[in-house]
Amino acid sequence: MSSAPAPGAMLRDNLWTNNPIFMQILGICSALAVTNLLTNTMIMTIAVVGVMGMTNLTVSLIKSLIPRKVRMMVQTLIIASYVIVVDIILRAYLPDISRALGPYVGLIITNCIIMGRAEAFAQQNPPLLSVWDGVTSAFGYMGVLLAIALIRELLGFGSLFGYQVMPEIFEPWIIMVMPPSAFFVLGIVIWIGKAIMEREGAPA
């Protein structure tokens, strides 16, 4: 790295112009699985923010010690450790949410965004900047997931964060609760995102 990237530009990049989900199309497995209720999505994405920040920090701190051959194995070990810590904490202090998320917490390990940022950013950059990169990328991910969850919960259950907001006569769209609807909603969200970007004149 010749010069360190500016934090402000990184923020904009990770949240919008290079958003992990709708520009890089990474991490969509979880975008499909845990987006039918806002509360679950919120907890899960907060966990991802924590795991990504810590992973990037750790990888960046020990990057000069890691032998190249086992680089990715070590990254996976680090990610897995933090995810297991999150899982244990949820199980101990938020048992209801832990049950609702079920196996999806463990599946954060396989979220490609985390390893992608560890490999692409934290391996070459100083610790604090890497934390910033991890956290902002995770916020980009969180934003898109919450948008999808908002649409799915509102139409699928008629509620937001568990509070009924639609009138009694509203008939919930059962398809919105099922995983396939996430494909449609994700596609529409990407479409809208790119359309706005094109209007802004950015190369979409």
Added chain:
Amino acid sequence: MNKQNFGYTILFTAVVSFVFVLALAVVNEVTADQIQFNREVRLVRSVLDAMGVEFEDDEHARELFNDVQQVEQNGLSLYRFARNEEVLYAKQYSGAGLWGPIRGHLGIRADGERTLGLTILEHDETPGLGGRIDEPWFQEQFRNKRLVDGRIRMGSRDGQGDFVEDSGEFDGITGATSTSQAMERIINNHLEEITRALGGAS
């Protein structure tokens, strides 16, 4: 030292693995009691709920649970709670739902004429459809429900729940017929087992 050579790679991998596994072991150890406690409280609440016993909070529930005995009745393991003049029973049930096992507790009066309540601890039914069996209204239908010919049938009302205690029926979930039928089968299988075990005793 050359960081790319074989010896260093092995050493580094071993040290990193050791450090992270140690850290995990510590976190696990520190929270083990809390996790165990959560599990117990959940079981206690479920048993009492199934018996229709009211409690204020976790502590109160654990206190009440001290008087609940685990008994073997004609080879069937049951929870037994003698309170005032009543004797309440509950059984841990499990059975096949549409996608996976459904587990919980089923409470029944000592005379076997009415259920006391139903709880669901675990299920893998479709969220928003069969998954609605874990909503309170579904489970409340089994409060003090009279058994007709030793059974509770699935009726088809409006999908809002059947809260008539003497109807001997519960309302299935709209759009989740398979899960509702699975619940009917599971509940009746277990009711039969329990009434047989209790009946044999008298």
